Amino acid sequence: MSEYSIETINIRRTFKIDRMARKDAGRILVALDDVNLQVKPGELFGLLGPNGAGKTTLIRILSTLLSPTSGEAYLNGIDAINDLKRVRPIINTVSGGETCGYGILTAAENLRLFTELYGIPWKVAKPRVEKMIHVVGLDKFKGVKVNKLSTGMRQRVNFARGFVTAPKVMFLDEPTVGMDVNAAREIRDFIRNWQSENPDCTILLTTHYMAEADELCDRVAIVDKGTTQGCDTPAALKKMVQKETALELTISGDEPVPEHWHSFTGIVKLVATPNPSEKVTGIRALLDSADASGRFINEITSTGRLLLDLRTSEPTLEDVFIKMTGRRLTEVSDSKPGSEE
Amino acid sequence: MITGVRYFLKVALARAYVRIIGAQRELSWIIGDTLLPFLSVAAYVYVYRAMNAPPEYTGFVILGGIVVTFWMHMLWSMGMQFFWEKEMGNMALYLMAPLSRPALLLGMAIGGIFMTSTRAIMIYVASRFLFGIQFNITEPMMALAVSLATLLALYGLGMMLSSLFFIAGRGIFYGMQVMMEPVFFLGGFYFPVKQLGMMVATAAAAIIPVSLGLDALRQTMFGAYDSALFTPKTELIALLVMGVVFVYSSIVILHKMEAVGRREGKLFLKNQ
Ligand SMILES: Nc1ncnc2c1ncn2[C@@H]1O[C@H](COP(=O)(O)OP(=O)(O)OP(=O)(O)O)[C@@H](O)[C@H]1O
Numbered sequence: 001m002s003e004y005s006i007e008t009i010n011i012r013r014t015f016k017i018d019r020m021a022r023k024d025a026g027r028i029l030v031a032l033d034d035v036n037l038q039v040k041p042g043e044l045f046g047l048l049g050p051n052g053a054g055k056t057t058l059i060r061i062l063s064t065l066l067s068p069t070s071g072e073a074y075l076n077g078i079d080a081i082n083d084l085k086r087v088r089p090i091i092n093t094v095s096g097g098e099t100c101g102y103g104i105l106t107a108a109e110n111l112r113l114f115t116e117l118y119g120i121p122w123k124v125a126k127p128r129v130e131k132m133i134h135v136v137g138l139d140k141f142k143g144v145k146v147n148k149l150s151t152g153m154r155q156r157v158n159f160a161r162g163f164v165t166a167p168k169v170m171f172l173d174e175p176t177v178g179m180d181v182n183a184a185r186e187i188r189d190f191i192r193n194w195q196s197e198n199p200d201c202t203i204l205l206t207t208h209y210m211a212e213a214d215e216l217c218d219r220v221a222i223v224d225k226g227t228t229q230g231c232d233t234p235a236a237l238k239k240m241v242q243k244e245t246a247l248e249l250t251i252s253g254d255e256p257v258p259e260h261w262h263s264f265t266g267i268v269k270l271v272a273t274p275n276p277s278e279k280v281t282g283i284r285a286l287l288d289s290a291d292a293s294g295r296f297i298n299e300i301t302s303t304g305r306l307l308l309d310l311r312t313s314e315p316t317l318e319d320v321f322i323k324m325t326g327r328r329l330t331e332v333s334d335s336k337p338g339s340e341e
Numbered sequence: 342m343i344t345g346v347r348y349f350l351k352v353a354l355a356r357a358y359v360r361i362i363g364a365q366r367e368l369s370w371i372i373g374d375t376l377l378p379f380l381s382v383a384a385y386v387y388v389y390r391a392m393n394a395p396p397e398y399t400g401f402v403i404l405g406g407i408v409v410t411f412w413m414h415m416l417w418s419m420g421m422q423f424f425w426e427k428e429m430g431n432m433a434l435y436l437m438a439p440l441s442r443p444a445l446l447l448g449m450a451i452g453g454i455f456m457t458s459t460r461a462i463m464i465y466v467a468s469r470f471l472f473g474i475q476f477n478i479t480e481p482m483m484a485l486a487v488s489l490a491t492l493l494a495l496y497g498l499g500m501m502l503s504s505l506f507f508i509a510g511r512g513i514f515y516g517m518q519v520m521m522e523p524v525f526f527l528g529g530f531y532f533p534v535k536q537l538g539m540m541v542a543t544a545a546a547a548i549i550p551v552s553l554g555l556d557a558l559r560q561t562m563f564g565a566y567d568s569a570l571f572t573p574k575t576e577l578i579a580l581l582v583m584g585v586v587f588v589y590s591s592i593v594i595l596h597k598m599e600a601v602g603r604r605e606g607k608l609f610l611k612n613q
């Protein structure tokens with residue numbers, strides 16, 4: 001058996017764009033471009049990447065719902081592309097923001113249904129169902145039909161649904177997407193606890209929240225435009241930008257910033273995100289030294305644009321992403337005040 | 342882990358259970374699925390009475406009304422089941438699981454038959470109570486055999502449609518609508534199908550199992566032998582053959598569709 005719990009070899013997936021749907025119809029879209037991953041047993045591995053990076057596509061391939069255009073994948077040594085019968089019993093997936101099952105059944109009945117679909121005998125499944133109901137905090141709602149539960153609770157039922165089959169390899173696709181800060185924290189705590197109680201369960205988690213990857217994952221790979229890079233512990237990745245300072249600015253005007261700002265002395269990488277509705281532009285810049293910031297701010301004001309806000313911070317995984325790709329993880333308009341990013 | 346036949350049955354029953362328990366917990370279907378069909382049955386009864394049609398026509402209409410509920414259910418619930426599952430987000434979860442796909446189809450059909458049968462009984466009881474029907478059951482065993490064979494053929498067709506529409510998008514709604522009305526006519530739900538002429542009737546019977554089933558039931562339960570298409574025995578055999586062919590094709594098609602869907606990225610809604 002392979003020493004890895006998840007191993008992908010040159011996984012590639014293309015889609016043909018639908019004929020009528022778009023103007024670039026007929027074009028081939030490369031969703032994944034030779035992805036190579038090696039995840040060790042019991043690891044919590046994160047894929048950090050922006051919208052459209054290919055995260056969900058990779059998870060669909062690994063969870064047998066989509067075949068790759070080319071490449072190989074192995075889960076606990078089993079061929080996940082061809083040996084579906086053997087690989088399916090050991091995997092499961094939870095996608096954040098989704099619900100599952102039938103509104104007409106209670107949470108416990110839905111969980112039981114899914115254990116039956118996995119051929120788990122009721123005497124094994126029963127204690128698990130009870131435990132999962134408790135773990136996701138639904139004890140009080142045990143006998144309530146799912147269509148009477150709030151969306152948040154139904155998402156928790158869906159979480160329980162994924163774990164109740166005790167998968168050896170678990171895929172979590174943006175598990176906290178769209179959740180408020182507290183709900184997201186509960187989910188993260190749950191994932192951490194699950195792994196400490198089930199040390200042989202390998203988890204592959206995708207996210208576009210850099211804090212989530214940083215806080216939760218043993219190792220992280222950066223995904224962008226269908227390729228992965230980096231692939232190291234969050235601490236090691238952040239070392240790549242350790243010597244640098246991150247500067248977060250808001251300046252007036254939503255017109256594009258001058259081209260030469262990107263190559264301004266002392267600037268390693270700069271991303272400008274215009275916000276037309278407020279007629280401002282957000283800038284995140286990685287500087288190689290603290291005194292470069294003074295010169296850069298002078299440069300900005302000399303163009304007549306006003307400096308509305310300025311913050312410096314320790315470089316984060318987001319800056320690793322910026323350094324590698326020249327783009328931000330999330331659109332600035334995406335991170336509303338109060339959200340975690 | 343449970344394996345083999347036990348696993349197959351467990352999956353089928355687990356899926357059927359959702360339907361069966363659902364019917365008991367939410368009773369709103371009684372209005373939509375029983376009262377409304379009953380009203381359309383009643384309309385035909387009065388039309389026939391006004392025309393001084395023979396009294397057994399009341400029975401035909403009620404029988405037709407009952408079969409209509411089966412047909413509608415087969416189309417909208419069974420035939421479109423995978424579409425609904427996809428909309429609800431369950432489809433990917435089912436397909437990711439190691440379960441047998443035909444077991445899932447079978448479970449849907451069992452649950453469906455259970456649900457529709459309760460409806461049929463309610464329509465029957467209400468009609469009988471209000472209009473009175475005179476049965477003339479000439480061949481009770483044959484009547485039973487024909488009923489079961491009709492269910493087999495009908496739900497076999499449902500399984501096949503479900504498989505055919507496995508990876509279909511929303512366009513399937515139009516397809517279903519198109520199928521509904523002409524089939525009501527060709528299927529002879531409210532009149533002996535032979536009145537359409539032998540050619541049309543045979544052609545209709547070849548694709549719409551309920552039309553054969555109805556014809557056989559009219560003969561065995563009402564003694565309506567003059568207006569019959571074929572003998573009940575011929576119709577029984579035809580229904581059984583249809584049932585087996587439909588069920589078998591549904592399994593073949595389903596596996597094929599899943600393979601295509603997996604290759605083309607159609608097993609899930611795109612924007613998730
Ligand atoms: N079934 C499909 N047909 C056509 N294109 C697809 C399909 N599935 C995904 N894509 C395209 O592949 C690319 C990668 O999509 P994917 O959903 O994997 O990204 P993601 O990283 O999960 O992003 P998100 O944050 O939006 O979930 C996108 O450009 C997407 O439009």
Ligand SMILES: [Mg+2]
Nearest residue numbers: 055056057613
């Ligand atoms: Mg995604």
